[in-house]
Amino acid sequence: MDGRAVAPAAGTVLNALANGLGSAFALDFDVEASVTLGASGGDVTGDVAGHPDADTALVERCVALTTDRYGDGEGGRVETDSEIPLASGLKSSSAAANATVLATLDALGRADDVARVDAARLGVQAARDVGVTVTGAFDDATASMLGGLTLTDNREDELVFRDEVDWDAVVWTPPEQSFSADADVARCERVAPIADHVAALAERGDYGTAMTLNGFAFCAALDHPADPIVDALPNADGASLSGTGPSYVAVGGADALTEVHEQWKTHPGTVRLTTTQTTGARTT
Incomplete structure (x- = not known):
């Protein structure tokens, strides 16, 4: 089978x-x-x-x-x-x-x-x-x-x-790895008031602001640089550290994200242009 x-x-x-x-x-x-x-x-x-x-x-x-x-x-x-x-x-x-x-x-x-x-x-x-x-x-x-x-x-x-959601996206993945199970949970819990605000923004549909605020909070909590998020603004509708890193994701319109793509290409690692996906998992 x-x-x-x-x-x-x-x-x-x-x-x-x-x-x-x-x-x-x-x-x-x-x-x-x-x-x-x-x-x-x-x-x-x-x-x-x-x-x-x-x-x-x-x-x-x-x-x-x-x-x-x-x-x-x-x-x-x-x-x-x-x-x-x-x-x-x-x-x-x-x-x-x-x-x-x-x-x-x-x-x-x-x-x-x-x-x-x-x-x-x-x-x-x-x-x-x-x-x-x-x-x-x-x-x-x-x-x-x-x-x-x-x-x-x-x-x-x-x-x-x-x-x-229907966004174009840019993904920058630095060469290092970061395992979720190794994250400093106690330090992340210190930004819970910010996470509560992010959740409220997401529930109102303000996804771009939510993910950007999340990015700044968790870059601080997990000791990742916030510079890539700053570099993505104001061209991106939203930008964040993804998960516990090390990747960053920015979303928005295709033309605006071209600027983000060029900014992030100056860093080591790989940069990918892609889109959001609404189908999810599927048999093939």
Whole structure:
């Protein structure tokens, strides 16, 4: 039994580490997962294309949880191939989990039977089980799984709302990596009053101001430079550190973002022009 699915990257409006509320939006580049299932009770093995030493515990756990819940506990193999740089703040773990859960459901013939938000919850549970997330990252998971922009309460794995946004985006990824599980949570919690204000702005639909304020607050809390956000303004409608970094994302109109692209190209790393994505994860 074989299944395949893809799930997109995402950028941050509100980091959930401060107050448990998070908001993210899907970006138009993907992780692809291919799953082959075998006999019930078998082991699950994983592989990340191009990264032979990568930790595959998350995607293996996703297969196991999905087959336990919706199949007969089948073992098997999962391979992921990612356009999203690992440990970059662009939700590669959430996207890999989503793609793997959906590919496993596809292999079981159950992809159309399970609500996408419930499939996202399986990936969140797997992420908690293997310790790759502090909050569970339900905001990142729902943005990637459902597409568009979501705001969630990660303390309850509750989807507060989803909206469709139509932005061009610039993504700058420095060469270093930053793992979400290593973030200084206590320091992030100190900016909770700012995060409360960001959440209120997002609930009013002022996403650009929300993500920019989030960016300044979490650059300070996580010791990342705020200069890239300043460089993006006033051309961008919004700019922020994405997740716990090191990537930054700016959104707005295509012509204005050309200026941001040129500014960010002066820094080491990679700069990508893309758009938001409203389809979310899907079988292929």
